[in-house]
Amino acid sequence: MPTVQETTDRFLRHLRIELGRSRHTIDAYARDLAGYAGFLAAAGIVDIAGVARVDVEAFARSLREREQPLAATSAARVLSAVRGLHRFAVEEGIAPGDPSTEVRPPKAAQRLPKALPLESVLRLLDAAGGDEPVRLRDRALLELLYGTGIRVSEAVGLDVDDATAALEHELLRVTGKGDKQRIVPIGRFAREALDAYLV
Numbered sequence: 001m002p003t004v005q006e007t008t009d010r011f012l013r014h015l016r017i018e019l020g021r022s023r024h025t026i027d028a029y030a031r032d033l034a035g036y037a038g039f040l041a042a043a044g045i046v047d048i049a050g051v052a053r054v055d056v057e058a059f060a061r062s063l064r065e066r067e068q069p070l071a072a073t074s075a076a077r078v079l080s081a082v083r084g085l086h087r088f089a090v091e092e093g094i095a096p097g098d099p100s101t102e103v104r105p106p107k108a109a110q111r112l113p114k115a116l117p118l119e120s121v122l123r124l125l126d127a128a129g130g131d132e133p134v135r136l137r138d139r140a141l142l143e144l145l146y147g148t149g150i151r152v153s154e155a156v157g158l159d160v161d162d163a164t165a166a167l168e169h170e171l172l173r174v175t176g177k178g179d180k181q182r183i184v185p186i187g188r189f190a191r192e193a194l195d196a197y198l199v
Contacts, residue, residue, distance in 0.1 A: 002094050004040050007048040008033045011088045032081040048089050053099040056082060060103055076105035121146055133197075140190075140197035147190035150174050163194050 002010075012030055015021040021029075039059045045051055059082065063075040070078065082100055089095035116124075125146075128138040144155055154174040166172040172186045186194075 001047040001049050002089075003046050004037045004048050004051070007089050007094055008037060008085060010092070010094075011085050014088060028077070029081045029084070032078040033085055035078070036082050036085070048086075049095045051086070051095075051099050053102060056086075056100045056103045060105070064106060072106040079103065079105045116146075136193075136197040140193040143190040143193035144172075144186070147187040148172060148174075148184045150184060151176065160198065163198060167191055167195055167198070 008030075011033070012026055015029060016026050036059060039062060040046075040051060040055060043055060043058070045055060060075070060079055063070045063078055064072075079100075083098075083103075086095065086098045086100040090098045121142075124142055125139065128135055128142055130136075141155060144150065145152065150172070154176050157175055158172075162173060166186045170186055170191065171183050173181055173183055175181050
């Protein structure tokens with residue numbers, strides 16, 4: 001039965017030769033999987049086929065409970081390497097099953113976006129002042145972004161009909177991530193800037 005280390009070596013060769021992964025990626029996987037192999041060896045597990053789901057779960061917990069715990073994103077990267085190793089072992093017929101399929105990485109903390117200070121917003125709006133079409137467009141876009149909180153990608157996806165409807169109903173229909181539509185209220189300043197641009 002192949003050992004964890006032998007399987008890791010084969011997996012890294014597969015990544016380099018067959019999949020053409022970069023040296024940086026291979027090095028990162030090698031570091032992550034060396035830590036995993038060391039963890040398993042300390043638990044008395046040498047053969048890749050001897051790894052159970054509880055072992056992978058214990059390793060995942062250890063990433064967050066060590067003296068210097070890994071950030072959620074780093075722990076997720078390590079677990080991605082572990083899942084890749086086990087998937088490879090199953091595909092190559094080295095192990096009968098994948099003990100990592102149900103193990104989920106820790107979720108990264110949701111960070112709220114930072115809003116610009118009011119002074120910065122006012123400077124941006126002042127810079128977009130004027131009657132030239134480009135300045136009217138820029139002002140409308142800035143007012144729309146600031147006043148509604150929509151994403152730049154959502155603003156870019158708007159068409160004239162969307163803007164005209166927003167002026168009439170004081171609501172804006174935007175299409176966001178995953179083609180999900182939502183309705184957002186549009187304030188007076190954004191409506192006035194849109195109206196000045198569209199006229």
